[in-house]
Amino acid sequence: MNFPSNRIGQIPPYLFAEINKKKAEMIKAGVDIIDLGIGDPDLPTPKHIIDKLTEEAQDPKNLKYPSFVGCPEFKQAVADFYFREYGVILDPETEVLALIGSKEGIAHIVPTLIDPGDYVLIPDPSYPVYRMATLLANGQCHHMPLTKENNFVPDFEAIPKAIVERSKLMFLNYPGNPTSATVELPFFKRAIAFAEKHKIPIAHDSAYNMVTFDSYKAPSILQVEGAKEIAVEFGSLSKTYSMTGFRIGYVVGNREIIKALSVLKSNTDTGQFTPIQKAAAYALNGDQSCVTQYNQIYKDRMTAMLDGLKSIGVEVEPPKGSFFIWAPVPSGYTSAEFVTNVLEQTGVIITPGNAFGPSGEGYFRVSLSVPNERLYEAVNRIKQNLKIVIG
Ligand SMILES: *Cc1c(COP(=O)(O)O)cnc(C)c1O
Numbered sequence: 001m002n003f004p005s006n007r008i009g010q011i012p013p014y015l016f017a018e019i020n021k022k023k024a025e026m027i028k029a030g031v032d033i034i035d036l037g038i039g040d041p042d043l044p045t046p047k048h049i050i051d052k053l054t055e056e057a058q059d060p061k062n063l064k065y066p067s068f069v070g071c072p073e074f075k076q077a078v079a080d081f082y083f084r085e086y087g088v089i090l091d092p093e094t095e096v097l098a099l100i101g102s103k104e105g106i107a108h109i110v111p112t113l114i115d116p117g118d119y120v121l122i123p124d125p126s127y128p129v130y131r132m133a134t135l136l137a138n139g140q141c142h143h144m145p146l147t148k149e150n151n152f153v154p155d156f157e158a159i160p161k162a163i164v165e166r167s168k169l170m171f172l173n174y175p176g177n178p179t180s181a182t183v184e185l186p187f188f189k190r191a192i193a194f195a196e197k198h199k200i201p202i203a204h205d206s207a208y209n210m211v212t213f214d215s216y217k218a219p220s221i222l223q224v225e226g227a228k229e230i231a232v233e234f235g236s237l238s239k240t241y242s243m244t245g246f247r248i249g250y251v252v253g254n255r256e257i258i259k260a261l262s263v264l265k266s267n268t269d270t271g272q273f274t275p276i277q278k279a280a281a282y283a284l285n286g287d288q289s290c291v292t293q294y295n296q297i298y299k300d301r302m303t304a305m306l307d308g309l310k311s312i313g314v315e316v317e318p319p320k321g322s323f324f325i326w327a328p329v330p331s332g333y334t335s336a337e338f339v340t341n342v343l344e345q346t347g348v349i350i351t352p353g354n355a356f357g358p359s360g361e362g363y364f365r366v367s368l369s370v371p372n373e374r375l376y377e378a379v380n381r382i383k384q385n386l387k388i389v390i391g
Helices: 017-028 047-056 072-086 102-113 128-136 161-165 185-198 255-266 274-285 289-310 335-346 372-385
Strands: 096-099 119-124 140-145 167-173 202-205 231-236 249-253 324-328 363-367
Touching: 017 335, 047 274, 072 096, 072 249, 072 274, 096 102, 096 255, 102 128, 102 167, 102 202, 102 231, 102 249, 102 255, 119 128, 128 140, 161 167, 167 185, 185 202, 249 255, 289 324, 289 372, 335 363, 335 372
Parallel strands: 119 140, 119 167, 167 202, 202 231
Antiparallel strands: 096 249, 231 249, 324 363
16 A cells, blocks of 8 residues: 555554544443543633634624634734733734634744654653644654653653754743643753753743632743743633633744744644634733632542542642642552553543653652542542552
8 A cells, every 4th residue: 555654654643543443342332431631621611712712703704714813803812822821921913823723823833843754852642633644744752751750741851862853943841731740940941951052942832821720820931031032832712711622822033933834834724713713812901810710620629539549559749720630640550551441440531651752650740620520539549449460
């Protein structure tokens, strides 16, 4: 067969395939499955945002081809958001670009910045799109291990010199998926210093920038002086406002990178539906009480689940952001074995850590994205039914 291309052929099989098969079998056998594997929040999109979407959809001029670079209201709203949240001034014309979800921009930034054979520095474990986009661009992945010992941040000095020299892009992601790790501004200062020294652009994925708890405030990498010279930051409405299905995100920062990405995009897509962009602008500018309310719900779920895990001997520091718990598997188990045990004994699906990269082995991820009563039911089943045999 002379299809598909080698580029597609090299993409590894979907890591959730095995667990999805088991899930289907168990549902068929009548088991009540609770899926804590998915990263799609159950909380509804706030009504004022949906109302704005339907209102804008009535205007015939919003139904034409959108502008390639994003509608002015959306880009201005992103710039206003950056000034309000971080004190960062952005030119909406040149330093903000609308995306069809941040995933789209993350995938397209790779061929925008690398040529075949170039290296991309990728946190391990991390969001799989960084790795897959690199493979699709015929680039090479260099994994930067994130471990508990290094607080789940990369050790830049540990990257071999020969690889640093051939690297054209570095991804970072805080608050992190799957690790739920958070950082403070000094970490971003070190990252920018490394990037400047070696002329390696940084793409910081801030999908969970506003999903934070208590007094913790996640910094923006653009708060570092000079960051705009070498970095871009991806953001998304998906998690903050439960708008995953809208497909709206943005990239901000270095204008040359943004210009290059918009060249690729203007030859690939034609932007997001204008009513969606206008509803997203309204979300960013409007009443933010939904964000506070949703974060409190995630925080309460997290507290309950941490308590459930503690009862089986798994202890984790309470995360300051994201809606994930990243926990070590009890000793004597691989990630896959533990996840299978949990599924068979409790009907609860969690994700094996190695689905996010080799350094994720020995961990599992719990996503807190099911309604409260299901989440508390899962906690009870883990507490009461899970028999972990050490050894
Ligand atoms: C969900 C997620 C995204 C993608 O968000 P969209 O804007 O919906 O495409 C990007 N990065 C991480 C780490 C995510 O978890």
